[in-house]
Amino acid sequence: MNITDINQLPTQKGKVAIITGANIGLGLETARFLIQKDITIVMACRSQQKAMHARNLLLKDVPDARIDVILIDLNSLQSVRDFVINFTDKYDRLDYLINNAGLMIPPLQRTEEGFESQLGVNYLSHFLLTGLLLPILEKTENSRVVALGSLAHRKGKIDFKNLNWEKDYHNFKAYCQSKLACVMFGFELDRRLKKSKSSVTSVIAHPGASLTNLGRYAPALINNIVMKIGTPFLNSAAMGAIPTIHAALGEDIEGGDYIGPASLLELRGYASKKVKATKYAQDEHLAKSLWETSERLVHFNYPI
Template identity: 75%
Template sequence: MNKSSINNLPEQNERVAIVTGANIGLGLETVRFLIQKNIKVILACRNQLKAEVAQKELLNQYPKAHVDIILIDLNSLASVKDFTIAFQEKYNRLDLLINNAGLMIPPLQRTEEGFESQFGVNFLSHFLLTGLLLPLLEKTDNSRVVSLGSLAHRQGKIEFNNLNAEKEYHNFRAYCQSKLACVMFAFELNRRLRKKQSTTSSVVAHPGASLTNLGRYAPAIINNVVMKIGTPFLNSAEMGAIPTIYAALGEDIEGGDYTGPDSLLELRGHSAKKVKATKYAHDKSLAQSLWKEAERLVNFNYPL
């Protein structure tokens, strides 16, 4: 799938999508693609002002678009719960849940509940968000959950004795673990939905190596080098969003699929293709253990 094939997709009138982290970078570009297909999009963002700036930009470009804002702070499980209540008071269907927001390699930080921030924001809050919205997703025919993976999942391991940096913290290792958790969750969610014969499906997309605000915690010298010599080798935010759109709207996409840039190393590309996750990411026993632990940590039992 590329921009041309996205343009050729049929109109998606009346469909509703949530995109977390939608005010900037990959999230904003994902929304831009969706509203061109007449999908009603909810910007699930932490900052009201930044969300309004993004909303204004989108409506200036597409005046007839339906772009709503509902605040969510993925550093807080209470905020996740408040978001789901507010959303369901306004909408009676959910076709696409795109779990896009994320953190990458920050210094050690903790969420409101004390979780290591990358594991909490990238995985646990989206795990809870998806679970709370799952009844509505399942009431909506052929709905999809799109989780954002990363090439970094290939270096990840689930350290059950150090999930929340209880023993030590290494920012990149924690990032890899969090993105691996997202990928494993997506696959396990789809297995459970398939067993239930639900029409809802769960898929994964990764953007390759993209020029986005995710790199804001990288050392300045690295960012300077990237900006000077790395641009030709990296995806723009727009290009990085194409795998997500393919996962969300692709007519040949099936539950459990994983999409990424259509290039040899999956680093960049103007089109997207189906790609493969690691064997570790497909480990069913590990995924079930991670699922059980995630339910315990967020104090929520999935309706599956």
């Protein structure tokens, strides 16, 4: 699917989407696409001020867009639970859940529950959010869950003995593990949804190599080099959002699809296609173990 195909998609008026981290980067550009298709957007963001600023930017493009802000802090599982209560008090349907927000290579930080921040924010909070929203997704015909993967999943390994990085913390390895977990979650969710004969579809997308705020924790020298030399070889945030839009709205999408840039090495471009995750990411036994571990960590058992 290319940008022309996206622009020609029919109106989705009446449908509702949640986008985590919708105030910046890929999330903001995803929201920009969706409001052009008359989708009601719920910006799930940590900062009211930043979310409202982004909302105002979007309304300049589409003045009659329906854009709501409901706060969520993915560093807190209680905040995730509060978000779901607030959302379901206001809405009776959810067509698209886009688990977009994320962290990349921060120094060692921990969430309120003590999880390594990338594991907690990128994966565990979205795992819980999806599970809590599953009943309303089930009530909405042909709804979709989009997990945000990364090329970095190819370098990831799930280390159950050091899943939470209690020793030997390495920020890039932790990032790769967290994005691998997101990809594995998308596949395992698809398997479980199909087994339960659900109408909900689980899909994974990755943005390729994109210029977003994810690089804010990289050393200044590296960021300067990227901005001066690497820009022509990287996606803009708008380009990076195309696989997510394809995953959410594409008419060719099936459960378990993995969508990435339609270019050599899946790095960039104004088109997306179905791509392949690693065999490791598709290991069903490993995914089952990760799922069961995740349920214990977040104190929530999925209904499927």
